[in-house]
Amino acid sequence: MVSKHARHSSLPVYFFRRLTYFILKRIFTYIPVMLVVISATFFMVHAAPGGPFDDDRVASPEILKQLNETYNLNDPLITQLGNYLVNAVQGDFGPSYKYPGRTVSELIASGLPITVELAFYAILFALLLGVLSGIIASLNPGKFLDYLPMSISMIGICVPSIILGPILILFFGIWIDILPVSGWGEFSGDKILPTITLGSAYAAIFARLTRGGMLEILAQDFIRTARAKGLNETRVVFFHALRGGIMPTIGFLGPAIAGLFAGSFVVETIFQINGIGRYYVQAAFNRDYTLILGISILITFFTLTFVLLSDILATYLNPRLREKGSMN
Amino acid sequence: MKKISLILFVFAILSCSSQESLDVESANKQGILLLDNGTEPQGLDPHIVTGVTEHKIIIALFEGLTMQNPKGEGIIPGAAESWTISSNGKELLFKIRDDAVWSNGDPLTADDFVYSWKRILTPALGSKYPDMLYAVKNAEDYNKGLINNFDLVGVEALDEKVLKVTLRTKTPFFLKQLAHYATYPVHPNTIEKFGGISNRDSQWTRPDNMISNGPFILSEWSINKVIKVNKNDKYWDSDNLKLNGIHFFPIDNESTADRYYRSGKTHNLNIIQTEKISKYKNEYPEEFKLEKYFGTYYYRINTDIEPLNDVKVRKALSLAIDRQILVDRVTKGGQKPAYSFTPPSENYYDPPTYLPYDPSLARTLLAEAGFPDGNGFPEFELLYNTNEGHQKIAQAIQQFWLKELGIKVTLTNVDWKVYLDRQSQGEFEITRAGWIGDYVDPNSFLDMMVKDRGNNMTGWSNSQYDEFLMKAAFSESEKDRITYFTEAEKILMDELPIIPIYTYTRVYMLKEEVKGWFPNMLDTHPYQFISLED
């Protein structure tokens, strides 16, 4: 249990100082990213033809002018952007144009829990399936139990969610008719198909990463030593090898979660789930300027944060990296 | 192992339903109507919103001076128990019910109506429906900011319960417009409390804030989940209310809605999926409803552009469309081929116009216009907003025109806002369009095609047509009015600046225990008349 000991002794103040420095430095770099995201989104939504108040019933020009005035849409764009930024920094993302009386924060608050739940289940599903099949494959290199999970994982990578989703619906929702095909939390079991659809691609990637990581570790001396000492194989695999073998998976966790949020657009559209992905697409079509901006900021923030967290986690779990203090 | 218990845990979460909702049977016992209401409403402010979804909730919460007659196209008294109309038809006196009160007990007064109409006409509020009151003297000028003194607008409170309305001209359908939610009253003190008369983003429509005068009061509003209303005990006719509450579910997915209905979570299925129509019709004839709807699907032609400015070309385009096969084979939703702009109604207005399918006549006309077999006819663009239904129809019509006339059409589908934008800028050749009347009167369709009306957008005008509509507005008898409308309709169908395709129908399911739900062309079903049988 050398490594365990090493962990305790290598958590000095120095480490946390470096960690804080590292996080602060990264957060500092978020500022330009956020600014670019906000201004690019801002100018793009305003350049899009049609405005938030265009409707079937053609409002008179006088009324449209009034509406634009009410929401300061007649000001120069740069002034509008400035005002938006000032308010956004204070946490005010403005009113929704499509839903008068609702604020952007309110709408996001109603959709975000659903997306987070979906992403959480999907990542859990992907981890369980991916890591398990990766381990199985790595323990049987070149054998049937290697090819089977790895071929299936190739399917996971190559069958995109726009195909997997409808096909799952066709099989389980229509032909066998045992699972609901849309919604979230409205009928029992309606969370299963979206979870699988969103998670499967990542399950496949995790499987490959775990297999690769495990193969590398299993070939190392300390595993051979452990086996030679007659340690229980389960113990060797799960307590000694997995710790290193799962590193590539953990390294990919951040990008994966970020990717899950992007992927939720598709899955929420296919299964008509009212999460923020679907809000986002609809807001773009509705020209709900403030809602688009709000969700852009949120998604960018999540993406950056998860990548950061995953980097920290990977560094923390990897003794080699940690001791070298390579987090700069 | 930990992992296995974790898997079990996850699947336990995945498989359990997160909310307990009422089923139809227990709802019947409690007198609660469970409605599939399409999508999440934009809002519940009667002066701001514009949609059908919103309409269905707002008529439960508020009540106007008049009310849609559930059994037909006319109106019945609402918050006003009676009214008198002066002999020139310009002055109306409404007697508001003595027992009509707001849900907090305040009496509903004539002043409340004056305030409410002032509100919807206030330019800064930016309401999309102020034209529902444009018949009122000076209302349009006030709304457009030409006058700033609301006293000049033809509405005043003679005393607490008497409202006097002065119209700019005789308007036979004004009483029908008063059944529309845009003319409904709102509670002045509440409006003032939450940001004043011109605040669009007011919080007054939230459950704890809203004071309303309709048969129900708002009790819960969860975004994308449910809107619940409870019986309003202070409603003047609450003794006759049979429902104790209504739950409106915003289910915008047709297949989810279908599941809701089949598993007994709603009393109705708002839209039946096309492929299930014939099945449901045969298997559940008692629950299946196919009703006429006051709407027309049509193609709008830009008549400012060559060669579409030639009436012969427009006629040829219309003659080449087989509407019957289009509704039978393409739309398949029980729609009726449209042969007039205004949807016909046997007991009211049934224009004798007809738009035949006659390819050979179409070719002749096209040749007369200078394009034999479509030779030399410029390729033009058919614009529609992205939607599977519009797409199928557009592709079918594209094919009709190519095969019968040799005319090439490119299809352009753009998203909704781009479509609206291009249409209002006149940047189109032919676009798909749909219109649903706000009140059952030919005027709600035909007025649109008068010269320079905002929704005309075809560039077409005809002085004779405009004259007929003017005459209809001033005509003394209902019969004359209908005659003038019919003449106008004939002109329209002869010149075809718009090509009607089909008349909308409503195809839905309704549980048998829902009583007092009568078919009508506006698809309005006042909840005051609805009851649930066990």
Added chain:
Amino acid sequence: MIFLANFYKNHKLAFFSSVFIFGLVFLAIITPFITPYSYAEQNLFLGAAPPSSEYMLGTDVLGRDLFTRMLYGSRVSLLVGFLATLVALTIGVLWGSIAGYLGGRTDSIMMRIVDILDGLPFVIFLILILVIIGRSMTLLFLAIGAFGWLSMARIVRVQVLGLRRQDYVLAAQSMGASNLRILLNHIIPNVLSSVIVYSTLLIPQFMLLEAFLSFLGLGVQPPESSWGILIREGAITMEEYWWLLIFPSIVFSLTLFALNFLGDGLRDYLDPRKTQQLS
């Protein structure tokens, strides 16, 4: 020939994948000669018919032959995939090699830009762009390519960082060759092999993106088709007409498979060492 034989021997899957892809491209090119039907001509009386001897894969709701529409759709999907990759490749190689070659401040600024762009939610940007400018195939691949070059630039940069210290580059520099000349003659040719391998992996990603945008209703205009559009139409009508979903899905998935296998195989073949690191 030796290359092919070697390739076949060591990477059978990748070999068959490339055969599949070449076959597909060939079919897409000769499409008008192999199907008697048009992708646009409708038969409303027929409507959606299941596969039969007359219509191999059935017809869609407007009575159009699905097989024909899939063939024509493959043209759009493949073309968008290839051209978008070409765009990404051009921008990525130029950006990456300039950054890597010049190094120093220029390099760090250029790579900061890449980092920032990487943080953007670019799916929504794609949607917005297609909405703003309108929808056409040209725009589709330009837009996709314009967002997809970031990782290409990174890969190229790392390679160029190694190359620019090579003797022949230093020699060229000392002989007074211009930077542009060195880049074009010495640097870029040397990174091309890994660029090509990576491109093979980009094509399926871009085809997928096209399919996704089509799925949202932002693809090419009807009556033209692409696999994404066919899958969208199939998903809408699958309850009644399963073949409209199943056949396009199978072909699209197989193509993605083949491209991924080919990419993996080529990577193995050209740089066996790297594969071990990556997998």
